[in-house]
Amino acid sequence: MNILENYPENAIEVYEHALKKNPKDGALASKIGKALVKTHNYVKAINYYEAALKTEQQNFLRYDLAELLMKMKQYERCERILHQALAHEPVNELPTLSDDCRYLVLLAKIQNKVDKNEDALLSLQKARDVQAKVLKRVQLEQPDAIPMQKQLAAEICAEIAKHYTSQRGYERAVKFYKEALVYCETDRKVMLELARLYLTLDEVDACQEQCSVILKNDQFNEEATLMMADIMFRKQDYEQAVFHFQQLLERKPGTKISKSLDFLICLCLVPRYTGEPNDALRHFNKARKDNDWGQNAVYNMIEIYLNPDNDTMGGEVFENLDGDIGNSTEKQESEQLAVRTAEKLLKEIKPQTAGGHIQLRILENYCLLATKQKGNVEKALNVFTEIANSEKDHMSALLAMATAYMMLKQTPRARNQLKRIAKMNWTIVDADEFEKSWLLLADIYIHSGKYDMAGDLLKRCLNHNKSCCKAYEYLGYIMEKEQAFRDAALNYELAWKFGNQTNPTIGYKLAFNYLKAKRHVDAIDVCHKVLAAHPNYPKMRKDILDKARAALRS
Known part of the structure; x- marks a missing residue:
């Protein structure tokens, strides 16, 4: 092989000369083909392989030819060659079974490239069945080959699992990752994928167990350590979460983790959901040019610009209750500027996947929703409907449809979409969309006086996110309506x-319910905090502060 590696042109002559003396030498025929590929004589290599195959003495060269055709993106021709190779009566000989398995795995790759996803899954499942037969035969005929064949079986199962993951068939994906680990129990890549999947399904304990096994054998594993930090964050054990991040940074101070620390701080320590949108924007802006986190940072920035106060978009309960700060013209100008900024940021997003392109379309049309102009909302609704029709159970599209319907005052249609989401199984991938949809449906129920149904949805939000400000705000509103002022205040x-004491509207409601519950000192304290940040907040002084002080004097 040294001749081939260093002097491929000379090697071709040597191999061709040797092959004339021994035309049935398959290894030589294969070397000639590979030498031609190495010298970039792809067309000559294809012609050579095809001529060799016509002699019917070098059938195993089909794989080399198919691989070359795939490299040259001649997918249709490649698929045809592989189907020809697999068109034979059922066999039980080990060499043929091994070849068939390789053909099927390569065929699945080709089918994935041309978006024949269901055909690709079928090819992988056939490959899995064939490889099971191979494993039975090698135990008797080639025991030395068992580890290699087990590795191949594990890879096939992992590919099937990836397919199901991409189709959101998470439970089936778990099954095949587990099967892969039966064949190769120390495969770290598969273990990490399984852990990631458990996290997606919010099976936190199973994920933690998987990460612990990885870290036992590889205590410096970056991805497992990051997942452990994420798990601790979800369990609201913030000290342990920060500990895991610090561990990683101390071990690898020059890694992408430290370079993207602003993003991690933003996600873990200064979340955009705690009423600090400007702080969050500052951190995301620093992470914007990062190779690993940049696109995520831009997505988050756009969402903040479109909804800085994290309101329930399309909701009606708080629509006329929240006192505007400053004049409405100033507020409208600020909102218009935010939409224009979001539109500029959209140009920085370069999706790499089909899912990414869909998400970009949804965000582009959320910009239209944010203008609050009927014509724009209707345009956006058409796009959301088109996506929802072509992508089954696409959470973001369904929620966007419901939001648009609410903005167009078509509440029954919005409710239908939201009830559909409420029946779906929760996953971490769509956690934000689930929370927003439950909150919007709760808003609809509260608006129509169905407090029990709203309460169930709000509890569901809090089961998955114990620091969901909006859920507590809605629960407070329900209690206030029922004149249970102490419970409302709680x-x-x-x-x-959880809103970091920054939202003046919530501060006003809290102070009001403290007043009603005769907690006058607490009411005064909250008034001071709100007025320190917003001195002209409507009605705060007259409705609450003065009355609380008067009550204390009497």
Whole structure:
């Protein structure tokens, strides 16, 4: 092989000369083909392989030819060659079974490239069945080959699992990753994929167990450590979450993790959901040019510009209750500027996947929703409907449709989409969309006086996110409507706490319910905090502060 590696042109002559003396030498025929590929004589290599195959003495060269055709993106021709290779009566000989398995795996790759996803899955499942037969035969005929054949079986199962993951068939994906680990129990890549999948399904304990096994054998594994930090963050064990991040940074101070620390700080320590949109934007902006986190940072920035206060878009309950700060013209100008900024940022997004392109279309049309102009909302709704019709159970599209319907005052249609989402199984991938859809459906129920149904949805939000400000705010509103002012105050307290005491509207509601519950000192304290940041907040002084002070004097 040294001749081939260093002097491929000379090697071709040597091999061709040797092949004339021994035309049935398959290894030589294969070397000639590979030498031609190495010298970039692709067309000559294809012609050579095809001529060799016509002699019917070098059938195994089909694989080399198919691989070359795939490299040259001649997918249709490649698929035809592989189907020809597989068109034979059922066999039980080990060499033929091994070849068939290789053909099927390569065929699945080709079918994936031309978006024949279902055919690709079928080819992989056939390859899995064939490889099971291979494993039975090698135990008797080639025991030395068992580890290599087990590795191939594991790879096939992992590919099937990836297919199901891309189709959101997460439970089936778990099954095949587990099967892969039966064949190769120390395959770290598969273990990480399985852990990631458990995290997607919010099976936190199973994910933690998988990560622990990885870290036991590889204590410096970056991805497992990051997942452990994520798990601790979800369990609201913030000290342990930060500990895992610090561990990683101390071990690898020059890694992408430290370079993207602003993004991680933003996600873990200064979340955009705690009422600090400007801080979050500053951190995301620093991470914007990062190779690994840049696109995610831009997505988050756009979402903040379109909804800085993290309101329930399309919701009606708080629509006329929230007091505007400053004059409405100033607020409208600020909102228009934010939409224009979001539109500029959209140009920075370069999706690499079909899912990424869909997400970009949805965000582009959320910009139209944010203008609040009927014509724009209707245009956006048409796009959301088109996506929802072509992509089954696409969470973002369904939620966007419901939001648009609410903005067009078509509540029954919005409710139908949201009820459809409410029946779907929760996954971490769509966690934000689930929360937003449950909150919007709860808003609809509250608006029509169905407090019990709204309460169930709000509890569902809090089961998955114990710091969901909006859920506590809605619960506070329900209690206030029922004149249970003490209970209302407890919920507004939590909304105020998890919103980092920055939202003046929640501060007002909390102070009002403290006043009603005769907690006058607490009401005065909250008034001071709100007025320190927003001195002209409507009605705060007259409705609450003055009354609380008067109550204390009497």
